[in-house]
Amino acid sequence: xxxxxxxxxxxxxxxxxxxxxxxxxxxxxxxxxxxxxxxxxxxxxxxxxxxxxxxxxxxxxxxxxxxxxxxxxxxxxxxxxxxxxxxxxxxxxxxxxxxxxxxxxxxxxxxxxxxxxxxxxxxxxxxxxxxxxxxxxxxxxxxxxxxxxxxxxxxxxxxxxxxxxxxxxxxxxxxxxxxxxxxxxxxxxxxxxxxxxxxxxxxxxxxxxxxxxxxxxxxxxxxxxxxxxxxxxxxxxxxxxxxxxxxxxxxxxxxxxxxxxxxxxxxxxxxxxxxxxxxxxxxxxxxxxxxxxxxxxxxxxxxxxxxxxxxxxxxxxxxxxxxxxxxxxxxx
Numbered sequence: 001x002x003x004x005x006x007x008x009x010x011x012x013x014x015x016x017x018x019x020x021x022x023x024x025x026x027x028x029x030x031x032x033x034x035x036x037x038x039x040x041x042x043x044x045x046x047x048x049x050x051x052x053x054x055x056x057x058x059x060x061x062x063x064x065x066x067x068x069x070x071x072x073x074x075x076x077x078x079x080x081x082x083x084x085x086x087x088x089x090x091x092x093x094x095x096x097x098x099x100x101x102x103x104x105x106x107x108x109x110x111x112x113x114x115x116x117x118x119x120x121x122x123x124x125x126x127x128x129x130x131x132x133x134x135x136x137x138x139x140x141x142x143x144x145x146x147x148x149x150x151x152x153x154x155x156x157x158x159x160x161x162x163x164x165x166x167x168x169x170x171x172x173x174x175x176x177x178x179x180x181x182x183x184x185x186x187x188x189x190x191x192x193x194x195x196x197x198x199x200x201x202x203x204x205x206x207x208x209x210x211x212x213x214x215x216x217x218x219x220x221x222x223x224x225x226x227x228x229x230x231x232x233x234x235x236x237x238x239x240x241x242x243x244x245x246x247x248x249x250x251x252x253x254x255x256x257x258x259x260x261x262x263x264x265x266x267x268x269x270x271x272x273x274x275x276x277x278x279x280x281x282x283x284x285x286x287x288x289x290x291x292x293x294x295x296x297x298x299x300x301x302x303x304x305x306x307x308x309x310x311x312x313x314x315x316x317x318x319x320x321x322x323x324x325x326x327x328x329x330x331x332x
Contacts, residue, residue, distance in 0.1 A: 001100060002025050003026055003028050003099045004025055005023070005024050005026050005098045005099075006021055006022070006313065007068050008021065008063045008065055008066070011065065012053050012250075014250050016250070016316070016317055016320075017317070018313050018314070020053070021313040026098070028100060028102050029102055034105055035104055036091075036102070037078045037080070037100065037101075037102055038076065038091065039078050039099065039332075040101070040309070041073075041074050041076050041332055042074040042122055042330070042331055043073050043097060043312055043332070044127070044328075044329060046128075050250065051249065068098060069096070069097045072126060073095040074118045074119065075108070077089040077091060078100070085110060089110050091108035091110050092108060093107050093109065095108070116291070116294060119305070119329050123156055123329070127276055128155075130279065130290075131243060131276045132158075132164060133164060133286045134279045134286060136148075136165060136219060137164070139239060139272050140219065140241050142170050143169075147215050147216050147217070147235075148170045148218075149172075149175065149217070150162050150219045151218075151220055151226050152221030152222045152246065153181075153185055153194065154176040154181040154185055154322075155221060155324065157243060157244070159185070159302060160299065160301075162189055162191050163300065164293075166190060166191075171192050172193075173192060173193045173194070173195065173210045174191040175194070175195045175222075175230075176197070177196060177198040178198055179196065179199075180325070181194075182194045184302070184325065193210040203225070203226060203229045207233050214234065214235035214238075215233050215235060216237075216238055216239070217239050220241060220244070221244040224247030224255075225247075225257070227247075231260055231264075232263065234267050234269055236268055237267070237269065238267055239272075246319070246320065303327050303329055304324040304327065305329045306329070306331070308332070309330065312330050
């Protein structure tokens with residue numbers, strides 16, 4: 001059987017482009033015992049993938065040149081030589097960007113599409129939802145009446161963070177870019193205030209006005225000048241959840257910004273970074289709680305879905321110019 005595959009044909013220098021990717025055709029091997037043939041249905045694109053395109057040491061190995069990109073994929077079982085999975089089952093796993101693939105059945109996990117749409121397992125019931133849940137609950141430790149600021153608030157993680165903070169009884173201020181995102185965050189996700197950084201002349205003043213009592217928790221998805229401005233307004237014993245730095249991922253050099261240590265010191269504040277795999281042994285806890293909130297209508301979710309396997313590079317690049325509202329997904 002012939003499958004299409006998207007490979008990393010060259011490493012980006014700065015902002016990634018379509019030229020860094022190539023689509024090729026490969027022949028799949030025959031099924032062995034314990035293996036399944038999968039057809040990709042939904043593919044996740046995520047900011048962390050940009051770091052894997054650099055040939056540098058990190059918490060996860062870099063992508064190899066002329067090898068397929070890999071990430072979260074929801075797939076349908078087409079054929080099975082494994083007792084644990086049957087044709088027609090939907091599964092999720094860290095899989096290559098291929099239209100079809102042969103994998104060991106133990107490399108994927110069956111999902112229940114009766115609980116939520118299959119694509120949600122790449123979003124609110126997947127890595128972004130779990131990232132929001134554990135980052136805010138474990139590191140942020142929200143308390144009733146506290147002020148929570150979320151940057152990248154309209155992204156896959158941010159929209160969940162803001163809603164969980166509201167469930168916890170907090171005042172929530174989001175930072176996002178563009179009128180459409182601002183309106184949706186206020187009207188559909190019920191953020192108390194939203195700052196449009198793209199149309200704000202003085203971000204420091206805007207944050208001061210939105211947070212007259214200071215900031216107790218900052219969930220940082222973007223870094224850069226926005227985070228510099230937010231951290232200036234933190235309260236005593238504030239918690240800063242360091243989740244992503246998308247504003248810096250395409251920089252050629254490491255920018256020098258304000259020295260934050262004096263602020264953290266004088267405010268007795270905590271800044272802690274994390275990656276979701278730190279909580280791997282608690283994923284079931286997170287999925288159970290998120291599923292309950294989703295079922296009860298306490299959580300809403302948005303997806304930006306591009307159609308066509310060939311759209312994967314475009315979807316990925318779109319993350320860095322804010323083309324997504326909620327989770328960016330490609331449907332084959």
